[in-house]
Amino acid sequence: MNLLKKIIQLPLEEKILFLEAVFFLFFSKVFLFLPFKFCIRQLDSIESLPQKGDPILLKKVQLAVARANKLAFWQNICLVKSFAARFMLQRRQIGSVMHLGLQFKNNKELVAHAWLVANEIYVTPKGRTRYKEIFSF
Numbered sequence: 001m002n003l004l005k006k007i008i009q010l011p012l013e014e015k016i017l018f019l020e021a022v023f024f025l026f027f028s029k030v031f032l033f034l035p036f037k038f039c040i041r042q043l044d045s046i047e048s049l050p051q052k053g054d055p056i057l058l059k060k061v062q063l064a065v066a067r068a069n070k071l072a073f074w075q076n077i078c079l080v081k082s083f084a085a086r087f088m089l090q091r092r093q094i095g096s097v098m099h100l101g102l103q104f105k106n107n108k109e110l111v112a113h114a115w116l117v118a119n120e121i122y123v124t125p126k127g128r129t130r131y132k133e134i135f136s137f
Contacts, residue, residue: 003070017060017088021068024084025076032080040137043086046095052119053094061088062123078124079114085123086116094118101131 007018032039065085069076076084082098089096096118105111115126 003067007067007071014060014064017064018067020088021061021064021084022072024087025065025068025072025080026074028080028083028087029074029076032083039083043098043137044090045137046097049090049093049095051093051095053089053092053096053121055119055121057092058089058094058118058121058123061085062121064088065124077114082114082116082124089116089118089123096123097136099126099133100135101126101133103129103131 007015010018031042062085065081065088068084069081079100086096086098096116098114098116101113101115103111103113111131113127113131114124116123
């Protein structure tokens with residue numbers, strides 16, 4: 001409930017970003033039930049989105065996705081958060097690159113991770129561990 005009180009006290013612009021992030025987190029969660037190849041075709045390429053994006057706006061989107069993820073009653077993995085942030089930036093004609101990476105954990109288990117970068121800012125975090133990038137779009 002403390003988080004909810006903080007959200008109510010946010011400025012109007014940040015409240016709108018928060019609600020948009022909640023919507024796109026849920027939308028991305030459902031959207032990713034479709035075949036992945038179809039999902040990535042629905043995203044605009046970075047060449048078609050020429051705007052680099054204001055670093056302050058990118059940080060606000062980053063914060064909105066993080067806040068919405070804390071309040072969401074469903075579990076969101078990194079891929080869902082990256083897609084949600086990508087949709088939010090795409091609406092604003094801001095180009096971004098989503099990266100997919102892999103890492104071996106304890107030399108046995110393969111762990112996958114997704115992160116989003118726009119204008120050299122990690123909109124969704126890469127994490128502390130080193131992932132071998134296998135795909136970006």
